[in-house]
Amino acid sequence: MSEGGEPDDFLRALEAALFAAESPMTDAELATVIGVERLGDALLRLQALYAGRGIELVDRGGRWHFQTAGDLAHILRRTREESRKLSRAGIETLAIIAYHEPVSRAEIESIRGVQISKGTLDVLLEAGWIRPAGRREVPGRPIIYATTPTFLSHFGLDSRRDLPGIADLKAAGLLDPVDLAFAQLEMEKPDDHA
Amino acid sequence: MSEGGEPDDFLRALEAALFAAESPMTDAELATVIGVERLGDALLRLQALYAGRGIELVDRGGRWHFQTAGDLAHILRRTREESRKLSRAGIETLAIIAYHEPVSRAEIESIRGVQISKGTLDVLLEAGWIRPAGRREVPGRPIIYATTPTFLSHFGLDSRRDLPGIADLKAAGLLDPVDLAFAQLEMEKPDDHA
Amino acid sequence: MSDHDDNFDLPLVQEPSGDVLTLELDGWEGPLDLLLSLARVQKVDLREISILALVEQYLRFIENAKALKLEIAADYLVMAAWLAYLKSGLLLPGDPEIDPSPEELAMRLQLRLQRLNAMREAGARLMARDRLGRDVFTRGLPEGLRLVRKAAWDASLYDLIAAYGVVRARAEVPVHVVQRRRVMTLEQAIDRVARMVGSAIDWAMLESFLPPGAEGEYRRSALASSFVATLELARQGRVALMQESAFAPLMIRGTA
Numbered sequence: 266m267s268e269g270g271e272p273d274d275f276l277r278a279l280e281a282a283l284f285a286a287e288s289p290m291t292d293a294e295l296a297t298v299i300g301v302e303r304l305g306d307a308l309l310r311l312q313a314l315y316a317g318r319g320i321e322l323v324d325r326g327g328r329w330h331f332q333t334a335g336d337l338a339h340i341l342r343r344t345r346e347e348s349r350k351l352s353r354a355g356i357e358t359l360a361i362i363a364y365h366e367p368v369s370r371a372e373i374e375s376i377r378g379v380q381i382s383k384g385t386l387d388v389l390l391e392a393g394w395i396r397p398a399g400r401r402e403v404p405g406r407p408i409i410y411a412t413t414p415t416f417l418s419h420f421g422l423d424s425r426r427d428l429p430g431i432a433d434l435k436a437a438g439l440l441d442p443v444d445l446a447f448a449q450l451e452m453e454k455p456d457d458h459a
Numbered sequence: 460m461s462e463g464g465e466p467d468d469f470l471r472a473l474e475a476a477l478f479a480a481e482s483p484m485t486d487a488e489l490a491t492v493i494g495v496e497r498l499g500d501a502l503l504r505l506q507a508l509y510a511g512r513g514i515e516l517v518d519r520g521g522r523w524h525f526q527t528a529g530d531l532a533h534i535l536r537r538t539r540e541e542s543r544k545l546s547r548a549g550i551e552t553l554a555i556i557a558y559h560e561p562v563s564r565a566e567i568e569s570i571r572g573v574q575i576s577k578g579t580l581d582v583l584l585e586a587g588w589i590r591p592a593g594r595r596e597v598p599g600r601p602i603i604y605a606t607t608p609t610f611l612s613h614f615g616l617d618s619r620r621d622l623p624g625i626a627d628l629k630a631a632g633l634l635d636p637v638d639l640a641f642a643q644l645e646m647e648k649p650d651d652h653a
Numbered sequence: 654m655s656d657h658d659d660n661f662d663l664p665l666v667q668e669p670s671g672d673v674l675t676l677e678l679d680g681w682e683g684p685l686d687l688l689l690s691l692a693r694v695q696k697v698d699l700r701e702i703s704i705l706a707l708v709e710q711y712l713r714f715i716e717n718a719k720a721l722k723l724e725i726a727a728d729y730l731v732m733a734a735w736l737a738y739l740k741s742g743l744l745l746p747g748d749p750e751i752d753p754s755p756e757e758l759a760m761r762l763q764l765r766l767q768r769l770n771a772m773r774e775a776g777a778r779l780m781a782r783d784r785l786g787r788d789v790f791t792r793g794l795p796e797g798l799r800l801v802r803k804a805a806w807d808a809s810l811y812d813l814i815a816a817y818g819v820v821r822a823r824a825e826v827p828v829h830v831v832q833r834r835r836v837m838t839l840e841q842a843i844d845r846v847a848r849m850v851g852s853a854i855d856w857a858m859l860e861s862f863l864p865p866g867a868e869g870e871y872r873r874s875a876l877a878s879s880f881v882a883t884l885e886l887a888r889q890g891r892v893a894l895m896q897e898s899a900f901a902p903l904m905i906r907g908t909a
Contacts, residue, residue, distance in 0.1 A: 330791055333790045360776035386631045387632040398621075615810060
């Protein structure tokens with residue numbers, strides 16, 4: 266092994282557990298499975314062991330799993346998974362939730378300048394990419410939405426900090442809380458039963 | 460790597476293909492997947508690479524697959540305890556209890572509009588999601604049910620107040636008749652100007 | 654920006670009849686979306702677009718659409734009216750009384766376009782990532798682990814709330830209830846105004862006949878009924894009405 270000799274039994278057990286797992290595992294879950302108190306830096310050592318291989322160990326919001334290397338996508342890509350394509354409204358709504366989370370429906374609408382049609386949030390909820398994350402303590406107590414760990418793993422993100430360009434957007438003030446009152450005044454809809 | 464330096468792209472592709480495969484694969488199938496004429500001794504080289512590790516590459520009658528090293532079998536699931544999907548009656552009953560707790564069986568039936576079998580409540584009790592929460596002081600003194608902390612943690616809720624309200628469900632398209640909601644999935648046109 | 658019509662990136666749709674070209678407004682998700690596409694045609698950094706030029710393009714676009722007798726959704730027209738107002742504010746010499754100033758409104762519009770654009774690009778970048786199950790894969794044949802605090806029964810939060818939605822949708826018999834609103838009937842108003850005017854000799858404003866503390870919809874109802882009541886009483890010769898000019902306060906006095 267490149268990282269100094271044969272892996273120890275501890276690392277072997279960790280490797281086996283991660284290979285056998287049916288879904289991403291947290292540090293604590295893995296420790297329980299292999300019967301140790303704590304993992305220490307074992308996950309990072311295992312990750313280093315697989316660096317540059319056809320399979321890599323990734324951290325998705327504190328949950329770890331093995332996956333095939335991204336540069337091999339051209340060999341492995343399965344087109345059948347692509348049959349259900351997200352609409353533009355769906356993509357934008359997902360981006361807004363991911364970059365602004367947690368956000369209410371009204372906040373999403375104010376950024377997009379149109380009402381969200383029925384089904385848009387439903388599709389994202391069903392995909393397991395977003396979840397209701399409590400309520401905003403303002404009049405009407407609207408539900409607010411946030412992304413899920415499934416979202417992070419699906420899009421290959423270690424954490425929300427890794428969202429493409431999020432630091433720049435934040436620096437440019439483009440992720441500041443929306444001036445809702447202003448937006449509503451300006452975009453007032455003649456009716457709201459759409 | 461023990462077998463002379465970094466694995467080449469060929470070996471990496473083979474490794475990834477075997478890892479992602481949904482069933483054991485033959486030499487010829489693997490060659491097709493990674494787009495080469497023949498594999499030569501690549502499988503044996505990959506096997507050597509994994510020798511002594513937590514997982515190993517094995518040949519079962521000409522079909523190859525990765526599996527957990529035999530001495531680590533204790534961390535694997537021994538009894539194939541399939542996690543079963545809750546029945547429709549089960550999930551509906553659970554939803555009604557969550558939204559209306561505490562409720563008696565008769566109340567659940569009147570909301571569902573359908574009778575519930577004894578087994579339905581048993582399953583929810585067994586899963587630890589609901590608990591008897593006393594009796595309603597009406598004739599017959601029926602048992603009333605409420606959700607448990609286990610319920611909250613399983614569904615990732617901080618409190619019952621985080622459940623989306625009727626207005627939210629309506630807005631998300633979840634109160635639509637099923638076929639209508641399906642038609643509105645908005646998954647159709649691949650968009651070109653995103 | 655001189656070659657107006659070519660500036661528009663409009664999908665042109667040929668009508669079946671063949672002679673009329675129509676602009677496809679459905680191509681845009683609302684006015685902000687349309688504004689953003691127009692702004693992008695300026696081909697400069699969104700922070701440097703000319704709001705005035707953008708406003709003119711939008712208004713021209715809506716005019717074109719109207720000239721072609723297209724059905725234009727109301728929100729496009731609302732936006733057009735708002736932009737026309739903004740345009741006049743930007744063109745006229747600054748009036749310090751107006752708050753927020755047209756310049757500030759223009760800046761906010763620009764900011765909104767930037768925000769929407771940022772999210773659109775973020776969405777595209779998100780979708781282009783290596784996605785699990787499409788570009789990268791987890792193990793195809795996991796053996797599975799010993800259960801670690803995993804419930805044997807599996808259901809997601811989505812399953813739960815969707816199920817509740819189904820239950821409610823099934824149980825929901827559409828019942829339309831006309832909300833009971835507090836109103837003042839014409840009879841009540843005639844009674845009230847007649848009683849009050851009997852003791853008043855001086856001219857009094859119509860509003861002074863409204864019940865004290867009346868607010869919102871009830872006040873509007875009372876005002877409308879009281880107005881009709883004074884007309885009825887005037888017809889009967891019991892009161893005299895006077896108004897100095899259009900929209901001036903309506904004055905009432907008893908004739909007794």
